[in-house]
Amino acid sequence: MSYxxxxxxxxxxxxxxxxxxxxALADHxxxxxxxxxxxxxMKKKLDKEMPAYRILGACNPGMAWEAIGVEPQVGAMLPCNVILREVSEGVEVSAIDPLASMTAIDNDALKQIAAKVRDRLSEVVESI
Structure with a gap:
């Protein structure tokens, strides 16, 4: 399973x-x-050069509220990270698949919420 x-x-x-x-995130x-x-x-701490690489911590408040309501400790796995990474072809956008990350938690209600978040993040990535 891809993550x-x-x-x-x-x-x-x-x-x-x-x-x-x-x-796109705001629109969703x-x-x-x-x-x-x-x-x-990496430049500041290690004096190392690398291509552009950003991590955006995205949160849908309503869905986060639902997730925390069914699994209070899930906040340790929030927000949903989206990376922007310079590659030879252009820019790669990668969003966490929340359903993949929630497999460690045995809670079917949480997995249903994670599936909804995954669907929205898929729409986000596709709409960029």
Whole structure:
């Protein structure tokens, strides 16, 4: 089972895809709670160069509320991360597959919520 939902946008730059990703997330009820510029962090902490790589921590509040309601400790696995990664063809967008990440938790109600989140994140990735 794959643990991410992926799409490569050819001949694109990270800044453009970042804006498009944030809009697509917002259009599907997600907000970006966190952002990590991995490229800048690796340069600062390790003096290492790498292609652009960002992690956006996305959250759909209604779905998070439902998930926490049926499994209070699931917050340790939130928010849903979406990465933007510069590749030779353009920019790869990868969103976590929440259903794959929730297989560690034996809770059918949570898995139903995770499936709904996966469907929305798939729509997000496809719409970028």
């Amino acid at each position: 991410t939902i992926n799409r490569v946008i050819k001949h694109a730059d990270v800044e453009d895809i970042d804006q498009r990703t944030r809009k 009820g997600f907000g970006v709670l966190t952002e990590i510029d991995v490229k800048a962090t």
